[in-house]
Amino acid sequence: MLDYDKEADAYDSSRGGEPRAAAAADAVLGLIPDSAVSLLDLACGTGIVTRRLMAARPALRVTGADLTYGMARMAAARLPGAVVLADSRRLPFADGTFDAVTSVWLLHLLDRGDDVGAVFAECARVLRPGGVYVTTVDKAASHDVGSDIDAVLLPRPRRPAPDAAARVEARAAEHGLDLVGSASFPGLGQGRSPRGTAADLRRGWFTQLPPGGPLTERFATELETLPDQDRRRPDPVFSVRAFRKPG
DSSP: OOOHHHHHHHHTTTTTHHHHHHHHHHHHHTTSOTTOOEEEEETOTTSHHHHHHHHHOTTSEEEEEESSHHHHHHHHHHSTTOEEEOBTTBOSSOTTOEEEEEESSOGGGOOSTTHHHHHHHHHHHHEEEEEEEEEEEOHHHHTOOSOHHHHHHTTSOOOOOTTOHHHHHHHHHHTTOEEEEEEEEEOTTOOOOHHHHHHHHHHTOSTTSOTTOHHHHHHHHHHTTSSSTTOOOOOOEEEEEEEEOOO
8 A cells, every 4th residue: 555644745646636526526525415415525635626526515614534643634725623633443532423425535545344334334423314425436457547557557457346345235224324326436547657657567556566566567578578568548437435424
């Protein structure tokens, strides 16, 4: 897993920046009821999406939460007084505090034990009856767009995706949350180039391919033979699900 304290300063510029944040915020807000007055954005990162959630609905009281100091520091600069350091698996809020909880790119990181279940348990706990939890799913799969880069990487080892849509929907049901909606948005600026993907491999961005390993180097070398080394292939399209707490 990446060190998000170290990644914080360059995170936005390497992840599509404001255009991608705008697309994500629009998709998420489309699944938040107009009646919601309080929202918790889990794993808010630099606050680039959180800020847009707040700006789009001035009457919505938004709180951002992130586990890493570097990310929370940047979010707090964008959202003074509205960001807390918090673990999504053990939230420092009372039962029934929020009308909505959101998480954009959180669940795919939770690959230890029952971390996904713990997040759903906490979301169900802090939501008021009738509240909704909105989250991205299938992040890794969304990057497979059928390009020549994907063809090179097809035989790479993969871990079971913690945020696979079917798994997420099952975990939500186990914690009493009903699937009530879905959406998608383009990952603007996130299309892969061969040169950039080879560099990402060597940085350790692919969880089953450690930097310097023989398989990592084999894939990186194959990527370096592809044409148009700096041309980005199509952007991924990310998926979102909404779950409601009964009542």
